[in-house]
Structures are given as C-alpha cells and as structure tokens.
Amino acid sequence: MIFGKYGRVLGIVLAGGKGERLMPLTKYRAKPAVPFAAKYRIIDFALSNMVNSGLFSIYCLVQFKSQSLNEHIERGWQFGNALRGRDYFITAVPAQMWTGERWYEGTADAVFQNLHLITLFDADRICIFAADHIYKMDIEQMLQYHMDTKADVTIAANTVPASEAHAFGCMDTDPSGQVIKFVEKPKIPPQIPGKPGFSYVSMGNYIFERHVLEEAIIEDNKIETSSHDFGKDILPRIYNRCRVMAYDFKSNVLPGIDRPYWKDVGTIKAYHEAHMDLLQHPSDLTLYNPLWPIRTVSYSDPPGFTYPDKGQGCSVVGTLRAEGSRVLGAIVHRSVLSRNCVINAGAVLEECIVGQGVVIGENCKLRRVILDAYNVVPPNTVIGYNPEVDQKKYHVDPESGVVVLGMPKIQLRRNFG
Ligand code: ATP
Known part of the structure; x- marks a missing residue:
C-alpha cells in the first residue's frame, strides 16, 4: 500500500495513555498490553488492521508502564530480515524529551514530540489510530475514501443510537459526509442527516494530510490552555478551516465472514462486554476469519x-x-x-x-x-x-x-x- 497510489503512508498508533479506567488491569501494564480474548493483547487489533491493510511502517507511541507492551511488540510484531528496512518496521517509541523535559502530555503532544519521524519517513499522509479498541477494519478503504473526497483529514465514524453518543466525540456532517461540527461529549449529540435517531461518533482513528497535521499540532503546542488531545483540541479547532470528512465505518467491507463491530474497551464494563460479545455464535466479532486474521505473539504452549x-x-x-x-x-x-x-x-x-x-x-x-x-x-x-x-x-x-x-x-x- 505504501508504494502505491496513496503515496507514502505512515501509521502511528497512540499507545501511551494511563488507562486509569481499566484499573486494576492496568496496574502493572499499559492498556494496549492488557490481555484480550484468551491469547491476544488489545493492541493486536489495531496492529492487525494495519498490517492486513498493507500498512507496514508503524510507530507505536508508548509511555506509561510500557515494558510488557514493548516486549510484546518486539516478540510478536517484527518483520523477518528480508523485509526489515526503511519501509517495514513496527517500533515502540517512548517519550524521549526531544522537545523539552516532559512526557507525552496528550495524544497530539505525543505526535508533536515525534514530528521528526514523520519528516524522516517523508510521509505524504499519516494514519493516526488508537491502540485500545476492539474492531476490524480495512484501512485501505478508508484511505481510498480520503483520496476520493480530497480530504485534508478523515475521521473514522461509527454510527450509534443518538441516546448513546454523548460519551464520545460527535460529528455533525452535511449530506456529502463533510464534518461541519465536531464536539467532544456533547449533551445533545447531532444526528446523521437522513438517519434520524443516530449519530456519528469518532472512533479515535484519523488520516491526516501531512502538512495539515504539522500545522495543526505546531499551532496547538503554542496554546497554553490546550490539553493537546486530538479529540478535545485539534479536531474541534480545525473542522471549519479545512476539509474534514467522516468515514462511515459501517461501509467498510471485509473479505469473509466479518461484520462491522467496534468497541472502546477502556472501562471494565466495556472490556467484559466485549468478551461476552465474542462468545456469541454467530458473533459480529469473530476471530475465525482467515481472510482477516488477528495476529499476535505465538508461544510454544502445550494443547488445551x-x-x-x-x-x-x-x-x-x-x-x-x-x-x-x-x-x-x-x-x-x-x-x-x-x-x-x-x-x-x-x-x-x-x-x-x-x-x-x-x-x-x-x-x-x-x-x-x-x-x-x-x-x-x-x-x-x-x-x-x-x-x-x-x-x-x-x-x-x-x-x-x-x-x-x-x-x-x-x-x-x-x-x-
Ligand atoms: P484513561 O482515560 O482510562 O486513563 P487513556 O489515558 O488511555 O485512558 P484514552 O482517551 O482512552 O486515555 O486514550 C485513547 C488512546 O490514546 C489510547 O490508545 C491511549 O493509549 C492513547 N493515549 C492517550 N494519551 C496518550 C498520550 N499522552 N500519549 C500517547 N498516547 C496516548
């Protein structure tokens, strides 16, 4: 994908949050490293989506309690010698104080502190994805939509009942899908045109044109009152300045038996519910589609x-x-x-x-x-x-x-x- 019609595409996985709402599972590890579905870790879903979509150049921005997360990435997510190189890497990137003596202060700040990596890779566009969601998605289709609509920024949008949308970043769109308002956790969420009773919520996955990203986070860095977060600060500030499109996750079609499923497993309730969803048969979330495998480290354990x-x-x-x-x-x-x-x-x-x-x-x-x-x-x-x-x-x-x-x-x- 990176060498094709999409130009040079860099993947950035945001994996440096505190994960407080998932305590005590995050007492000794980062949230993306929390085990999921018997043999995986949560980050395996974001990384599998990227790799299955043909995106092989990935930086994972890590921070809190990242030891086991780093080891997981190192053991399970490395390319063999024949592929390793400038365009094939999955690398954990901790805060390194390039821009002052401070940690990643928010998701946008984490990217700001690593702008040089975007320059060195010479990216045309950047896929910035959260590491703590359970879902399957072909990112190439989102990228195609981003190019077709000539977007500056594309936000992956899930459709949820309007009554449940207040817990998320919500988007108001015109009939073409262009975002005309972005509000984080609104009391009265906007509804999708032509689909009353439903709202578009941000899945925390974005595609940015490089110059738009650079300008937005450099500007944000200078704003003292900012929390330097994509959802809270960057998107609400830029949706009316450039072309921001909502990409309807439900339009994403995977090969084989998968159906659209997405869940932010940032709380114990959601984490438990996602597992129970997995135990349905048939389930919207399946681990048994060989055409869209969820990959992980393999160990030499004996059979059950x-x-x-x-x-x-x-x-x-x-x-x-x-x-x-x-x-x-x-x-x-x-x-x-x-x-x-x-x-x-x-x-x-x-x-x-x-x-x-x-x-x-x-x-x-x-x-x-x-x-x-x-x-x-x-x-x-x-x-x-x-x-x-x-x-x-x-x-x-x-x-x-x-x-x-x-x-x-x-x-x-x-x-x-
Ligand atoms: P909590 O709110 O429970 O403490 P969290 O800090 O992980 O959790 P979220 O809003 O759930 O916050 O984070 C969304 C995604 O962004 C997660 O994948 C998380 O790891 C990542 N993230 C959050 N803060 C940062 C940061 N400062 N640097 C890099 N990634 C971050």
Missing part, C-alpha cells in the same frame, strides 16, 4: 486439555480457550480461559475471564469475575453471588458489578505483563 477429574463431569460450553488451558472435572460456561490456566475439580465458572497461568481451586464458584494473570484462587472460594461480601474483599466495578482480581505481586513473574 479437558478431563473428568475425581469423578466430576466436565462441561465447557460457549467458552474461548487458549493453549495449555486445563479443565479438570469442572463446569465452565460462557467464559474465557487464557494460556496455561487450570480449573480444578468441582469448580463452576460463569461469564468469567480467566487470565494466563491462573489456578482455580476445587469447588470454587465464580460468576462474572475477571481474574488477571497468575491469580491462585483457594478451594471453595465463592465470588459473584453476594455483592456486599464481594465489596469487602475484592475490587468490584461500580458500573457493571463485575469483580476484578488484579495481578498478584509481580516480583516473581518473569513475563509479568
């Missing part, structure tokens, strides 16, 4: 195993399982079992997300629990059946009621993230 231990029957239904997960005489319904976890005899799990290396003791009863990696749950533990008891002992997400057991102390864990 199910055994009717201690005379207890086994039942694993509607459940996603990674390599090395063992269910030994337990019942697991609508759950996610990550690599090398063990569910012991008599345990009953319902709508749980079980992290890598977790051990669930005998006769445990767990409902709607997220267990981060390496937790060991003693036999006979009951979680998720009595909110008052849970609140005294565990982290209960106030929005969804989901209980989260954060990762235990990290000192003894080699691959802690």
